[in-house]
Amino acid sequence: MSKQYITLKDIAKALNLSASTVSRAMKNNPAISAETRELVQNFARKHKYKPNILAMQLRTKRNTTIGVIVPEIVHYFFSTVLAGIQAEAEKENYNILICQSNEDYKKEIKCVQTLLDARVSGILASQSKTTKEYDHFQEIVDNNVQLVFFDRICTGINTDKVVVDDYEGALKAVDYLASTGCKRIAFLGSDSDLPISNNRRMGYESALRKHKIKVIKSLIKECDTRELAQKIIPDMLNESNTPDAFFCINDEVAAYCLQAVKAVGFRVPEDISICGFTNGYLTEVTEPTLTSVDQHGFEMGITAARLLIDRIEGKETKKGVVSKLIKTELVLRNSTR
Amino acid sequence: MSKQYITLKDIAKALNLSASTVSRAMKNNPAISAETRELVQNFARKHKYKPNILAMQLRTKRNTTIGVIVPEIVHYFFSTVLAGIQAEAEKENYNILICQSNEDYKKEIKCVQTLLDARVSGILASQSKTTKEYDHFQEIVDNNVQLVFFDRICTGINTDKVVVDDYEGALKAVDYLASTGCKRIAFLGSDSDLPISNNRRMGYESALRKHKIKVIKSLIKECDTRELAQKIIPDMLNESNTPDAFFCINDEVAAYCLQAVKAVGFRVPEDISICGFTNGYLTEVTEPTLTSVDQHGFEMGITAARLLIDRIEGKETKKGVVSKLIKTELVLRNSTR
DNA sequence: GTGAAAGCGCTAACAT
């Protein structure tokens, strides 16, 4: 660390004051005379005084850093959420420390340790796909560090959360597909342990019921990566009961689904409609462009950071758990009728 | 901050030792007897002792946090670099504090202030497009905080940098285009003030010269966003001297270029070849898929973090400025002949 | 309205 920053003491010495007076003057403490205040603040400005945050936090036992745990920074959705968190944190003068779990349980435990070691005052977390135990998250709570989950919430821990309204998003999308005449709508989801996948499936089934369409097991698959899409979808297209629509868990799957469908010779959307989830960059460059459910990631980031900071500062006083729901938006493009 | 963490003093009291002995024992100081060491470390483990990093850093004046300034987290390339930085930092037990400038000069200044306030021991920065003055970067150096630029380097400051070999990347790509028979190759670049754009243009021109193709001004445009692409490209296609290839500054422009070209009725790659730069997600979902230059963002992140940490720890002792070059790779897909 | 003194949790001379 550099040592050329001046300290309170330096200012005190230079101005023939005590360190405490300088400290008060800098903080606009009303006990200090206007003269002294100006004197001190001018001197500080002139000499580029920067309070030593470390010392401040050590003394006051308050820390303005919050930690974030994400599965992957590189995903459009998560980087959008991060941008939202960063924006809100900055507004409130909080710093953010980012860790990524790479969808790995062990790594996620390490992230928690790192953040606790850094003495963050709160943590925003989105769970990795491989996490089945929650001791590490419990440890956060046990240490009285605030914890808010976002998107991939952990159902094993009773704490605040911010989630996309996956149920409603799926409902709206599938309702739309059905209303355009699709009858055999496939659902390409994730591990049913993940609430985001499960909730969307419930929305999917509700929409089907609404349109008096039977839920068919063979049209529901676990298919949430490029690899799976390229393996599973061609098979589905070969069966007698070919789907006439695919509702996909993310844009990537939707994009590869689109490729697979076109490769077999079907037209999109005339023969088969396709709908994604995320509404990221991909949706605009495929041919045809992709209809998708926007998850409002930026807003989710802001909401989650807001909630966490309110908890840290004791502004959110609700005793029980707070759950916030982020509304989705169906963005129609050319991959659906 | 939570207060249930125990401190060195607590351990000392419980074990009837002095704080310094405990401190030494925890750090495996050879002066301490094996017995005491075990005693202390076991006690610490059992009571989940976590050293207070704030106090440690205040005392030792060393800080293991590094700051990162990026234009936009959400871009594929930058989020890839971030992932690399994060991986390397974690390996070395450094934390990273991330700020984004949103391509805004004023915001970038604020980022620098935030990071200096947080007393980071080094900063990794990629400049915003709108930055024309460098006082804020100079301030970092003046404060003896290590500074390493990556990708969008600032030529106004004499400090370490890590850049993509843009010249070579462009050379290879345009050389390839020319070797497949393209004669009127357009260059869609950024502001020529940006070294990344300028260097690519030099590579572009070298390749043309190598193939004895004249450089034509009207084939060189500033076109680095979706909006510009949708405005400029149709015009270029209407002129008599229609390009038979586009070499684009990023994948996004390439993808929209592809759309524009197809919209007018040209076939890709038969009539017109298109090449992007970044090699991100987009390249696999367009039709045809996009040939692109991979910038190895993850490797760049690792390299930049490595260099910065070496500087911080005094392992990189070279007096002058260190410049590292990240090799590119031309990834051929179906948008080029 | 201002100063003196103590202490946050840790480390590092300097002692013994």
Added chain:
DNA sequence: ATGTTAGCGCTTTCAC
């Protein structure tokens, strides 16, 4: 091999 002391830069009683 261990303890004592002092101090990093700051805030916060408690004085006057």
